[in-house]
Amino acid sequence: MLRKRIIFTLIYSDGFFTQSRNFRLQKVGDLGWLEKHYQFQRISFSIDELIILNASKNAKATTDFASVVSQLTTNVFIPVAVGGGIRTAEDAALLFKNGADKIVLNSALANNPRLVKILIEHYGAQSVIASIDYKHHDGINEVFILDGTEKIDYLLNDYIQYVADLGVGEIYLNSIDQDGTGFGYDFYTINDIKNLINIPLIIAGGAGNVRHLQQGLQTEAIHAVATANLFNFLGDSLPNARKIMLDAGMNVATTNEVSKWNL
Amino acid sequence: MNVVIVDYGMGNIHSLIGALRYIGVQNVTVSDQYQVLKNADKLILPGVGAFYKAMQSIKEKKLDQSLYDLVINNYKPILGICLGMQLMCLSSTEQGEHAGLGFIKGTVRRLNDNKTRIPHVGFNQVLVDDHLKLYRDMTGQIDFYFTHSFKAETDFPINQCHCHYGDAFIASYEADHIAGVQFHPELSQKNGLKLLKNFVEHF
Numbered sequence: 001m002l003r004k005r006i007i008f009t010l011i012y013s014d015g016f017f018t019q020s021r022n023f024r025l026q027k028v029g030d031l032g033w034l035e036k037h038y039q040f041q042r043i044s045f046s047i048d049e050l051i052i053l054n055a056s057k058n059a060k061a062t063t064d065f066a067s068v069v070s071q072l073t074t075n076v077f078i079p080v081a082v083g084g085g086i087r088t089a090e091d092a093a094l095l096f097k098n099g100a101d102k103i104v105l106n107s108a109l110a111n112n113p114r115l116v117k118i119l120i121e122h123y124g125a126q127s128v129i130a131s132i133d134y135k136h137h138d139g140i141n142e143v144f145i146l147d148g149t150e151k152i153d154y155l156l157n158d159y160i161q162y163v164a165d166l167g168v169g170e171i172y173l174n175s176i177d178q179d180g181t182g183f184g185y186d187f188y189t190i191n192d193i194k195n196l197i198n199i200p201l202i203i204a205g206g207a208g209n210v211r212h213l214q215q216g217l218q219t220e221a222i223h224a225v226a227t228a229n230l231f232n233f234l235g236d237s238l239p240n241a242r243k244i245m246l247d248a249g250m251n252v253a254t255t256n257e258v259s260k261w262n263l
Numbered sequence: 264m265n266v267v268i269v270d271y272g273m274g275n276i277h278s279l280i281g282a283l284r285y286i287g288v289q290n291v292t293v294s295d296q297y298q299v300l301k302n303a304d305k306l307i308l309p310g311v312g313a314f315y316k317a318m319q320s321i322k323e324k325k326l327d328q329s330l331y332d333l334v335i336n337n338y339k340p341i342l343g344i345c346l347g348m349q350l351m352c353l354s355s356t357e358q359g360e361h362a363g364l365g366f367i368k369g370t371v372r373r374l375n376d377n378k379t380r381i382p383h384v385g386f387n388q389v390l391v392d393d394h395l396k397l398y399r400d401m402t403g404q405i406d407f408y409f410t411h412s413f414k415a416e417t418d419f420p421i422n423q424c425h426c427h428y429g430d431a432f433i434a435s436y437e438a439d440h441i442a443g444v445q446f447h448p449e450l451s452q453k454n455g456l457k458l459l460k461n462f463v464e465h466f
Contacts, residue, residue, distance in 0.1 A: 124312050
């Protein structure tokens, strides 16, 4: 049976990993901090996928970011999706070369659909994740690009259709309202859009504890739950979350036998 | 131990190189040169992307001839990963009908659209056969990471293990010194590291 996935998202901005709340970023710590508090190589064995997003204001300095990705992914043997500021095929190539297994596109979906198609053709649909940021306003869901700063003309439901038609492999749906709140995912919207999507759906924005992740994974339409909350999942929280889910008989991947293998 | 990753310009090999080093392979080289491939103890054919483009690049670099000589004439062990396992089959129907390397009597076609969401992405269980070298020390259902839209099929009695996504499909094949896995061992945590170690040690 296809397993559901637990994804950890890291948001990088000009040298620091950050905690985002409703898309306002707060610096938390650098690579050293992350290593100290998360022991990344070890933690990576209890998540199914890692997403690293570049929110740097400094012209999205892709070269520096690529080097951070390369360092972060050393001895990390899970899929890594990388995005933020990808404007050209060269940007994407650089990230793939530095450890990305997939790329995450957001603003380019609206601004440069031709680039999206080129990347899908070159790397395959399964290597391209469409990231969609939305916000609730007067009973409708509006879509934002450029790190949540620019509203576009599409409403969420139409945009999802448009993005799926571009041929992307997965959708990463992020609620700006729930982002960083720890209040739980926006199940109301997820329920509303679930029938529009026939590719894997990753949900983000709002997870504050294990129960939220569990609620997400128990929802049929959801293939993967993501959290970018650096504070709520410190230390052993992610390994523990996974253990709780496995003990509860949930459909997540297991590496039970590893203890007897001498790797 | 000298493992050479066949370079035809496609696919992310960052994690693969890391995984091979992690399990203790001293020399990991990436090359398209016949002499380098010839000196390898084991070959790995990686790959992400479209079948036709990959075969085009392989032919431009004359890797089809090099690999035929090394793998078929000289029994050099090879592991194909994802697109790499498909490329070793006879043909694929991805973007028209295209010939592959033809080491394995199998064909490649799209997963069943009617039953499932495509691409098939995520960890899924493979019912392993521990008599096979690839799965030594493993039993039952083992989780591996998949990300693909196409699958290999064969009517021939080639050793194979299956995974279920809509229908059962070939997750891996093993014919003497030639093996292929549809999943990504380098992205499958310790389960994948163990499989790579088995390939390196037992082929």
